[in-house]
Amino acid sequence: MLYSEKVMDHFMNPRNVGEIEDADGIGEVGNAKCGDIMKMYLKIDNQVITDVKFKTFGCGSAIASSSMATELIKGKTVDEALELTNKAVTEALDGLPAHKIHCSVLAEEAIKAALDDFYKKYPEGK
Numbered sequence: 121m122l123y124s125e126k127v128m129d130h131f132m133n134p135r136n137v138g139e140i141e142d143a144d145g146i147g148e149v150g151n152a153k154c155g156d157i158m159k160m161y162l163k164i165d166n167q168v169i170t171d172v173k174f175k176t177f178g179c180g181s182a183i184a185s186s187s188m189a190t191e192l193i194k195g196k197t198v199d200e201a202l203e204l205t206n207k208a209v210t211e212a213l214d215g216l217p218a219h220k221i222h223c224s225v226l227a228e229e230a231i232k233a234a235l236d237d238f239y240k241k242y243p244e245g246k
C-alpha cells in the first residue's frame with residue numbers, strides 16, 4: 121500500500137477544515153510545481169494556539185499533511201508551533217512516499233507563514 125492508514129484517514133476525514141474569521145494569523149503558501157495551495161488560520165491567546173483551521177486546494181497528501189499539522193499544533197504554544205517540521209508531520213502520518221514529501225513541507229511552511237503574520241500584527245505577542 122502506497123499510503124499509510126493514517127494518511128488515508130486524514131485525507132478522508134480531515135480535521136480542522138475551514139477558516140477562522142477573526143484569525144490572529146493567516147498564512148498562505150503554494151508549490152509552484154504542482155500548483156497546490158494551502159491556507160492556515162490561527163487563533164492565539166496568551167501565546168497558545170487555541171484554534172486552527174485550514175483550507176487546502178491540493179492533493180490527498182497535502183490535505184492529510186495539513187490536517188495532521190493542525191492537530192499537532194492545536195493547544196501548543198507559538199514557540200512550539202514554530203518548531204514543527206515537515207519531518208514531524210510525516211512521522212505522525214506514518215510516512216509519505218518520497219515524491220509526496222513536499223506536501224508535508226507545504227504544511228510546515230503554511231504554519232510558519234501564519235505565525236509570521238501573527239507577529240506582524242502583534243510584534244509583542246498576544
Ligand code: FES
Nearest residue numbers: 154156179182223
Ligand atoms: Fe504538491 Fe501534494 S502534490 S502538495
